Amino acid sequence: AQKITQTQPGMFVQEKEAVTLDCTYDTSDPSYGLFWYKQPSSGEMIFLIYQGSYDQQNATEGRYSLNFQKARKSANLVISASQLGDSAMYFCAMGANAGNNRKLIWGLGTSLAVNP
């Protein structure tokens, strides 16, 4: 079965420090994508970063990087130099295009609080 697990319901980090948000996944599909989204208290869902299962290098987008360890089936999000505006819910999701039942599988999210 396809599944996304985020084991950290809540995280705290000091401003300007780096933080890692965990995400593990389970799938038997050979081709899949891994996503991270941010949802601030205002409610909108903001795409952060994407990693394809065949990508050789870890994805990076500004202060966001994805630590992709395929053998361990993990796709952790690393936020460097945390800012107060990074306080939000963070969701890991997985997409697969095998078969007709197409959908994104979502984790339950991690709430990140950045302390000044």
Add this chain to the structure above:
Amino acid sequence: IAGITQAPTSQILAAGRRMTLRCTQDMRHNAMYWYRQDLGLGLRLIHYSNTAGTTGKGEVPDGYSVSRANTDDFPLTLASAVPSQTSVYFCASSPNGENTEAFFGQGTRLTVV
């Protein structure tokens, strides 16, 4: 219109009433989705559409219906609302399916009383 737009942004609805949540995108994306987000349960897929003219059931389709008459619009209908359908509803689209970024609308907060 820029991106993906949902309407209304919030609604209080009497149980038993019919309600259509609207979703429009101007990015010519093939795939569109409806999710509901509930505390402790994350995002759950209600229905999806891979291309105009086709729809499919997601994880929690009961009590909801969708249509995809054209590329841009993907309305979600609650035929007879019940209190358990109180939730925040998100519409999303992506160019070609689940291996590409999904763009989200701003959400519709629905309360069924």
